[in-house]
Amino acid sequence: MRPATKSPTARSAAKPRRRAARVAAPKPYHHGDLRRVLIDAALQLVGEGGPDAVSVREAARRAGVSPGAPFRHFPNRDALMQAVAEEAQRRFRQEIEAALAEAPAGDPLARFRSLGLAYLRWAMRNPTHFEIISSRRFFDHDKAAEVSRDNAELIELTERTLADAFAAGQLRSADVKQVQIAGRALVYGFARMNIDGHFPRWGVGAAEAERTAEAILDLFIEGIAGP
Amino acid sequence: MRPATKSPTARSAAKPRRRAARVAAPKPYHHGDLRRVLIDAALQLVGEGGPDAVSVREAARRAGVSPGAPFRHFPNRDALMQAVAEEAQRRFRQEIEAALAEAPAGDPLARFRSLGLAYLRWAMRNPTHFEIISSRRFFDHDKAAEVSRDNAELIELTERTLADAFAAGQLRSADVKQVQIAGRALVYGFARMNIDGHFPRWGVGAAEAERTAEAILDLFIEGIAGP
DNA sequence: TTGTGAATGTAAGCGCCGATTACACGGATT
DNA sequence: AATCCGTGTAATCGGCGCTTACATTCACAA
Missing domain, CATH: 1.10.357.10 (Tetracycline Repressor, domain 2)
Incomplete structure (x- = not known):
């Protein structure tokens, strides 16, 4: 609800991992376990500012994904809150x-x-x-x-x-x-x-x-x- | 998309106008007691859907006033909630x-x-x-x-x-x-x-x-x- | 009565939000 | 190797709180 902190989201250029496949893959298109990471991020947000401080966008930001990505795992914000609960x-x-x-x-x-x-x-x-x-x-x-x-x-x-x-x-x-x-x-x-x-x-x-x-x-x- | 001026809000407290002969003043620029009306609208919203259901815009809508008007009486949403409380x-x-x-x-x-x-x-x-x-x-x-x-x-x-x-x-x-x-x-x-x-x-x-x-x-x- | 400043409304717009849609990528199956 | 589909991105919508610039009216004094 409140204006959240801006985050530059320092996204390094997404590169197809053709080379250096072993060391610190820059950004795989598919996140490992986004669902889990989103829940953890939301839990952290709850801990920081209470339930109202949870926003899907912020959770996505902390997970390093686009704002629409979470909706592949949770149909809406309430579903995310439910998982957190x-x-x-x-x-x-x-x-x-x-x-x-x-x-x-x-x-x-x-x-x-x-x-x-x-x-x-x-x-x-x-x-x-x-x-x-x-x-x-x-x-x-x-x-x-x-x-x-x-x-x-x-x-x-x-x-x-x-x-x-x-x-x-x-x-x-x-x-x-x-x-x-x-x-x-x-x-x-x-x-x-x-x-x-x-x-x-x-x-x-x-x-x-x-x-x-x-x-x-x-x-x-x-x-x-x-x- | 403003819904073409709601009903004239049937103001109870009669205020002396210059030309009383005119019936049904369409929409006075100055609301009679907007502060009070906003609080009542917010109270009603609280009663309908709990505190989260209160939005400044909706209260303004019910008061028949533009979305920015409430901010003349309450610096922010919390101040309105405070008055409601x-x-x-x-x-x-x-x-x-x-x-x-x-x-x-x-x-x-x-x-x-x-x-x-x-x-x-x-x-x-x-x-x-x-x-x-x-x-x-x-x-x-x-x-x-x-x-x-x-x-x-x-x-x-x-x-x-x-x-x-x-x-x-x-x-x-x-x-x-x-x-x-x-x-x-x-x-x-x-x-x-x-x-x-x-x-x-x-x-x-x-x-x-x-x-x-x-x-x-x-x-x-x-x-x-x-x- | 009239002039003027303060009070209080409108209009427009900013950024953030939840949510939807079209599209792109890539892992798994065959 | 071709393909399917799960999962990501990009773009966009309308609603929200809030701010700014401007318009209108009230109240009071000259």
Whole structure:
């Protein structure tokens, strides 16, 4: 949207590689894996300036191809954003599962805490990437099967953990579904407040943010824990 | 391609003209109150398609004015969005205060509940307008003094109410600040989950949404309430 | 009443964007 | 070796935010 930085795009003269075929091929007509490179460029753009900062043209520029080239791989900008979201979601899920693998197996509520903490930590450390997977503004979840499935599984995992906690007598309320929604709202709300600039105080040194995140998560868990 | 002057925009505020005898002045060179009309048009656009759907040109089109005209009143698009956000914030705050005026004066925790409920209800019923005041994406809170002040006052009001609740022995935790942040995260999270499409089931009939909102608010309040 | 400057509109145009179309190249299949 | 088709380029379109030059009208003072 914003006037992007001009880039001279220093394109060396495209030469048919008849000679010097081995050393630094100047510019092959066919890009190696343009799709992958475009996603990476877009991911980088998201990281730099948020989802709005992604433009197909800029991604193409960074990939060193013409502005029309990306449309061979993505029918439109939204499709590119979707692919970016899928990549981000994959990383997010990986982090969550890694944290859960280290959590104590016998204590469901502690597992729930680990889950929430991993969620919050990733969201604090990757705010722009979290943003892109969190909202339907930037892509259609219905059409992004992978993101949708990942998300649904994560939600189900949360609910199962809470159900286990209730079965173990660790929850006060029997309405696991509502506890789950409240928990999601809490962590999602905190993550988005961070993204949306509701915590102006902690700028870059996100240590305090993570500490506060942990504190409110514990507050919530104390609130739902049985007597 | 200018569409041959739209309808004369039926100006409500009658302005004394030299020759009143002339009926239906075709198109006055000076618009009555273009600034106001642009804000209304933008508000309508926000309501129709969210903040991204607002374009200065479209607002100008709806106001029946040339594409450059708005820039006499707003230096750029963000400034228009800022004015829109201020209007939305004004309405939001009005709703909150009206609800609080009806809440029982002697029961701080009940007042906190009323506050949260009014917040959630307005957010459910005006999702796009809530969206625009909630995120810094669409305008800079630092430069929107009114929104910022309103918001700060609302936060302070929340914290005061919780402090009263603690003083009355209604809270379990002494850390009012953290309870306040957690509460904000909860309602904000729920509101944004609604906006961001995390509740696909309730589409338009928002009755269930409001019921769920109330339920999780009560769950939270039970959690923070003293024994 | 009339002259004049400020306020506020129009017209035209810049560069960037997403997207489409016609065409060029070259790797893979035969 | 001929050919097909996946994948790139080039050119172009309309929409956008925004700026500049110019036109019109209002408000106020002489």
